[in-house]
Amino acid sequence: MKYCLTFLFLLAIFTGCTSDLPKDRMLYVSFPKEETLHSKVIQLDSVYMRYPFRVHVSGDQAVVLDLHGTDVYCHLFHYPDFHYLSSFGRRGDSPEEMLSVETVKCIDGSFWTLDANKGELTRFEFVSDRDSLLRAEAISFDKDSILRALDFVAFNDTTFLIPDYSGDSRFCWVNRQGKFLKKSGVIPSLNEEALKEARPALAQAWRSFIDYNPHNGVLVAATQLGEVLEIYNLQNDFHRVCLGPKGEPEFKLAGGYAIPDGIMGFSDVQVTDEAIYAVFHGHTFKEIMAQHQKEGRATDGGQYIYVFNLQGEPLCKYTLDRYITGFHVDERNKTITATDVNNDQPIVEFRFG
Template sequence: MYLAATVLRNNVFLLLFLFIFFSCDNKHKEYAENVFPYSRFPQEKELRGEVIELDTALFRYPFRIRIEGDKVIVIDLHGTDHYGHLFQYPSFQYLSSFGRRGDSPMEMLSMENFRFYNHAVWTLDANKSELTRLDYSSSGDSLLREEAVTLDEDILRPLDFVVYDDTTFVIPDYSGESRFLKVNCQGKLIEKIGAIPTANEKALHEARPALAQAWRSFLDYNPHNGVLAAVTQLGEVVEVYNLKDSTHVVRIGEHNEPEFKVSDGYGIPTGIMGFSDVQVTDSAIYAVFHGTSFKEIARQSGRLSDGGKYIYVFSLKGEPLCKYVLDHYIYGIWVDEATKTIMATDVNSDQPILKFSFG
């Protein structure tokens, strides 16, 4: 009896060892050598938000917030009349609105994001496949449309962009053929960058457009250090491209890469809501994380607050540094490391602007 039990136990240990060995070996083979998992952060801190009282009711879905100098802009993703709103900073006194909603040549069908660059503002209208530059009026209290760049027809519907330099933009490639596209100031494709870092070989070969949809990512680029960061809307993947030295690091969290099923050529999400915004500062990468499963979203049927309760901080090489746990659900962020301030948008509140102090 004792001998049989010993042999059985040893066989179980041997099988367990072989399972772990082959699992680890297969996992290693699935991803490239620049892909690293992460599961925890060296630091975890709680942050309490201060509500900024606005003197005007403008927003239906305040999606993005960015600040430059004494100006702050907030995008309303579902704006009734305008998509963009300009405020004084730090008072948040309302100044004016821009990006009128409509289908005329001077109006916008959507506004996915905007970027400050050289004292001007660039916006993206995905429905028109158009980038627009706006300059400040002489009084500085409004933004005026100056030029529009129509993207090539073979560039599939772009959902985000960054300004790389005076003549170049970077946008995601939703064909699935590469990860990003460099586009010149005439809207022409000039270079393809990278590939989707997936272990899903079947989708990579048979359903690239659906795979690219599932890997929709939010971007930010810092010209001071040359770091382009991308965070996935589904799953938990952070990509860090250093465009100065051409290095590329991928970090995958415990929720793994985006999960989806293909239906009529489209990628239908089946996993979790991942990230919703990212900012590359001079010293770190800050990203808003949700982590809510679509099963839970469906089960709660609209009762869940929309947004993420976490801000993840990574080094410029993608190493996890700190996890901030918030007392509000947020969508967009703007980080000022000099004053240790994070401004954020809350789509669940009539007073949607929050201020967090950190550090």
Template sequence: MLPKDTALKSGVSFLFVCLLFLFSCNNSHKEYGKNVFSYSGFLQEKELRGEVIELDTALFRYPFRIRIKGDKAIVMDLHGSEHYGHLFQYPSFRYLSSFGRRGDSPTEMLSMENFRFHNHKVWTLDANKSELTRLDFSSSGDSLLREETVTLDEDILRPLDFAIYNDTTFVIPDYSGESRFLKVNCKGKLLEKIGAIPTANEKALQEARPALAQAWRSFLDYNPHNGVLAAVTQLGEVVEIYNLKDSTHVVRIGEHNEPEFKVSDGYGIPTGIMGFSDVQVTDSAIYTVFHGTSFKEIARQSGSIPDGGKYIYVFSLQGEPLCKYVLDHYIYGIWVDEATKTIMATDVNNDQPILKFCFGSV
């Protein structure tokens, strides 16, 4: 080898080492806790093709969530023009009725952030009214009737999601930034604060906690059978797993890192990527919908990118990455039935918004 070639190779190697050092200083050496782990790949990667479910009625403006219990399916419309919730027969998806009428009267809703099946009843969350409402099925089973409304304490800041812990307790994200979640009783009273935002952004923790909490907005789900509460960030790529039975807590951060934002007038303005949009904790795994699209790309494409995520990420109950499903549609919400290996999903881009995916073992 010529001396000039040797010098060139040495120079390139030195430059590579310098770049690697700079990258490590900027990214890898963030001060996270001992329970925080990174991930960059999955044990398996598979492609899934969706089957479009033909509906006999046009109802939706933005079909955001789907949940199924027995022979009933509910699809939530985030921007519903008249109603936020729609009840269907399952698996035929024959339309039955609508509920959660939009309006500002005491029996109407200003918004619906999420809904949950529990003990053959349905609970909904209205963030604009700061209310949780319980509905019961009619005697014929083809409609839902309003039974009870719980007003949350005034010091609980704008709740944007909820999970049902047990018959008397809810879990709600804490948007004050003082903790991660709140346990709230069936009367809307605060019982307990859980955890902290697992960020390495010490400056935001000290100076802009509410904006930090907004940037860390998360979707959550709880499974009472295994005691696992999972939360996934709408921005960035963070999965948190709380085992409420043994009090363990694991955080998994993907290659897109924690939520990125800037503070403007006290609000957190996103600057990174769209992350997760839904999560379900089954008896054996955690299923999530992931987007991964940067806000720069969304702005550059000016509405030409389909809305939603084309990936379903599956994690173990301890947070290990198991499987990455690559979809042929962009979706927002999911419902997983591990017994039949079926995933039902919502697609906000199409007039026929309900999809069915069949998957094998994870």
């Protein structure tokens, strides 16, 4: 009887909170299905990477972003055997070199990199007879309108979407020449004080990783802090904000900047034709600092992959046997290729379903 009353009490709290939320918001507290996935290490003998942050697969090729690469940032491999092919994105300050690479994406057979420090997108094409990638196109953003781009997606052949870190909106739209077109959306925070007084800091705290699937029109933003997924269907104007148990990103304001607080949230997201997959961390910053002080370093990455349908309803929670930062989901072959920055052999594969 005691357990029944406790459950009813918690249910009343949950439904009461839900009724106070705007109509475009949804709370999730659990997943109807949970599984544990075990990894297989992919041996790499030819390339050393300091911080393999992202992996993307396109056809029979896979590209890995080494976020802290000493000489080059990106490495191309044959997929699925990960035979090394070439490296690109040379680090440096000359016109054709890169100060940084925040992300790399495979779009229509080309590989695109984003340099936040230069405010530039660069497209590389693979030349098969030379087993190398050539710089084919560079797009410099209008710096008066775009404030430090940290991620991007291609909406179509002529338009890109970039998270807006000014706090005025959620996304900036730019054309193939880098010219600003428009802004859309708002930061879906219920923190009215921050929305009114500290929008730039709020935008920093709401930094999100984004992905877009042109086949179904679904755009998703997953917050780096807290536990929030924003889902937009650009084909039918559907919009939903999904909040997990950890809620909105937490931060402290210092000198106009957002100092992260609360938890590390998501670190990568992928929209497939059928579902939304996201890597989730969930560690508090206090836990991260305590582990660092005790062991000299903290384990980096998330141990969970959350799966939602295209409307944001939870489907499955995968618990991994290691921590990952980036991933690529192959639904047809039921495999997940991921990066583990904590190990010398950083490329791993999971099988699911």
